Amino acid sequence: MADVFISYSRRDKAFVQVLYDALRASQYDTWIDWQDIAPTTEWWQEIEAGIEAAHTFIFVISPDSVGSTYCRQEVDHAVQHGKRLIPILRRRDFEQSQLPPKLSQHQWLMFQPEDDFDSAFGTLVETINTDLEHKKTHTRLQVRAIEWQQQNQDASLLLRGRELEAAEQWLIRASTGKDPAPTDLQKDYLATSVAARRSANTRQRATIGVLAVLLLGAIAAGGLAWVQYGRTQAALDREGEARELAEQRLNEAEAARQAAEAAQANEAEQRQIAEDNEKAAEQSAQDAQDALTQAETARAAEAEQRQVAVGALQRAETGESEANRQAAVAQQQRDLAQRNERTAQEATERANAETRRAERQALNAETQADALTVENLIAANLMTPAWRRALQLGRTIQAIEGTPATDALTKAQSVTAALPSPLEPSTRLQAVSALRKIYYYDGYLQRNQLTGHTDLVRSVIFSPDGQTLASASEDGTVKLWDRSGRELQTLTGHTDTVSSVSFSSDGQTVASASRDGTVKLWDRSGRELQTLTGHTDWVLSVSFSPDGQTLASASAD
Missing domain, CATH: 3.40.50.10140 (Toll/interleukin-1 receptor homology (TIR) domain)
Structure with missing residues (x-):
């Protein structure tokens, strides 16, 4: 079995x-x-x-x-x-x-x-x-019962003696709600075995009765016959007690079956509770959708703020045009009126100041809108777009304040100590607050930065066991790294940008796709295994099938 x-x-x-x-x-x-x-x-x-x-x-x-x-x-x-x-x-x-x-x-x-x-x-x-022993006994009795049924209920296949007694004890225990429960076939098989035992006992009692008559007829032969009769009668009494005990156990089994039915009713109640929990989960999903709607509203407010900034810039451009016109008139009248020239110069300076002010307003409005977007995305638990927008905000601050790109997020505090810039103090503080929130959100923290490529990185992927990272770059190479950021191998052989990289399902083979029109296969040690040719233009993507037996590539041809 x-x-x-x-x-x-x-x-x-x-x-x-x-x-x-x-x-x-x-x-x-x-x-x-x-x-x-x-x-x-x-x-x-x-x-x-x-x-x-x-x-x-x-x-x-x-x-x-x-x-x-x-x-x-x-x-x-x-x-x-x-x-x-x-x-x-x-x-x-x-x-x-x-x-x-x-x-x-x-x-x-x-x-x-x-x-x-x-x-x-x-x-x-x-x-x-x-409850392994219970299940094994269940299987053993079921196999015996099926054989008995398939052999037209052959009496020689019934349980007897200690084997039958053990089966009766198992049935009593199994009827108290154990899984799996006894089958109808098992119950019929055991009931027939018990009935066969009773029939055998009846025949035995009949035989003992005949012997008792013979013994009574031989009482005159001596007192020993009477003693033997008494022992026989005591054996009959013990057999009757055993029969009553078996009937009592069957009654207990029936009570246990009823208890199991009650347990099944309780199970139905538990299923209802599970359905209620499922409805609660659906409500939670609806709450998440509401949060997303709120994020969309925030984006609409951001667009409105940008429109205000554009209007301010347009007004500034109009003022600059007027100043230029006045400067041209002043140039024509320079010989006639130095006063008009000074007036025109003053108007030009005011227009330039207005332009700078409008540009600062537009820059501050856009920075505030980006910071607000980051905070709204965090509030909606949309962390991936929040990180993208936070990186964009960090680059903006880098361009304005001169902070190194690598410190735009991890050293947000330095922004507050920067030299005077077009950003208003309140705008700067709002941006720093948004960056700090994404920086410290639930432990999100840059763990490592892998450097070594000399050009843009086009694709990265982890091996199936999560221990190795592969990166593809426009410098024409593929690099393998461990989780600590240590460079393991540099795979060279392509003559143009490597667009995509993929691991096989067992993690032992790396495939790379390049703009040189080829796909290359490598082992984990960096040894080139094979170069696949056939595309007539850039190969943009490559991927292994789940079983690792097939490789698919996509090309611009």
């Missing part, structure tokens, strides 16, 4: 192979159908036998397995034979109503791609081992 049966869709075969290997490594005898063939009668009989022989039934939930007729039949067969069901979620995007009801009643174990496999597998092992 196997320990575990795995039901799954062929689309999830790669994941199931990993799960199967982990179970085998943990010493679990695992039954799984690897055959990718059309179903036949013999094939389905093997599936049924595999389910019946396993004490645990694992169902890999995904849109494909939920929609599979054969997977549903496997679940139905497992339920029919009272198997312990353990549903594990691999992929979502399916209607809850499509899931077999029995699977909805069990807590799912999370094995999605983003979940930690080792942690989830530890929970799976703990679940399998829970």
